[in-house]
Amino acid sequence: MGLLEGKVAVVTGAGHGIGRGHALELAKHGAKVVVNDLGTSVDGEGSSRDADLTVKLIEARGGTAVANYEDVADHEGAGRMIAQAVDTWGRLDILVNNAGIVRDGAIWNMSPEDFDAVMRVHVRGTWCPSHWAAKHWRERHKRGETFTGRIINTTSGAGLVGNFGQSNYATAKAAIAGLTLTLSLELYKMGVTVNAVGPAGATRITATMPGAPPVIEPDEVPEDEWNPMDPAVSSPLVAWLASDQAQHVTGQVIRAVGENIIWMRGWTDGPSINNGGKRWDATTLGTLLNTDVFGTRAPGLRY
């Protein structure tokens, strides 16, 4: 019995790279997969039927998949994508939001169009499929059905710790981490977990960076070979999060980079100061912040 036997999954942006790796992995463990891909260039121009490539690979390995060519950031299109899973196989269990583009540049060189395009695909393109998936699960929950569901979003180190030249992408990826936390709260009572993975691999996206290694597609790496740049290095983590074994894991952000799986600790309360019920004075506030919060100044003798 496969880890995901009988599950129905949608993986967005699965025509290439990391998404293709996830789709192959989910199918390997028994899931039926809607392989979504708009088939754009790495900066989001044009469209093609790249989803077919991954469907063929899954079928050649004995799995079950159908192609979907919608734009994930198009609200109605995202609805049709989720409906395709339900119409084809009766329900949705797993949504992996992975589609993405990049338009890098230092902020002084970046156009507002490049900011908007990247925000649209990553943030709106995660929210829209999640919206339709949530509506599907909410209907089933209201009917009294007991089930499990999964949303696995795709964030990035750029959004979690920052990266020069990616103010659009980093903003979008940080937003996805924030969205993950809130969706995890909204959906858990229905049996749905929501987590975010920060993947890695030598894909079309990384190939846009100077000195980056050449693009590898996950199916080009033999199953028994370890390649730290394989875009599928995070796919086993995604498959486990998608499985019933991970029902207790929600609202988490986990990176999978090369050999390492890293549980990211989010924003947590650090040192604080208290105004004792009086308005802060901007002229004296800095001294207290420096001594008691940032620790950049010795406090001096206090007793």
Ligand SMILES: NC(=O)c1ccc[n+]([C@@H]2O[C@H](COP(=O)([O-])OP(=O)(O)OC[C@H]3O[C@@H](n4cnc5c(N)ncnc54)[C@H](O)[C@@H]3O)[C@@H](O)[C@H]2O)c1
């Ligand atoms: N490669 C890395 O090291 C790395 C690191 C961190 C995060 N990521 C993230 O992983 C995800 C996958 O990227 P990748 O590196 O595999 O790049 P990729 O270009 O190989 O794959 C992205 C896929 O998304 C598709 N796509 C783009 N816009 C779409 C849209 N509007 N609707 C549907 N499909 C669309 C593209 O056609 C493409 O096939 C992205 O979210 C990316 O930000 C990648």
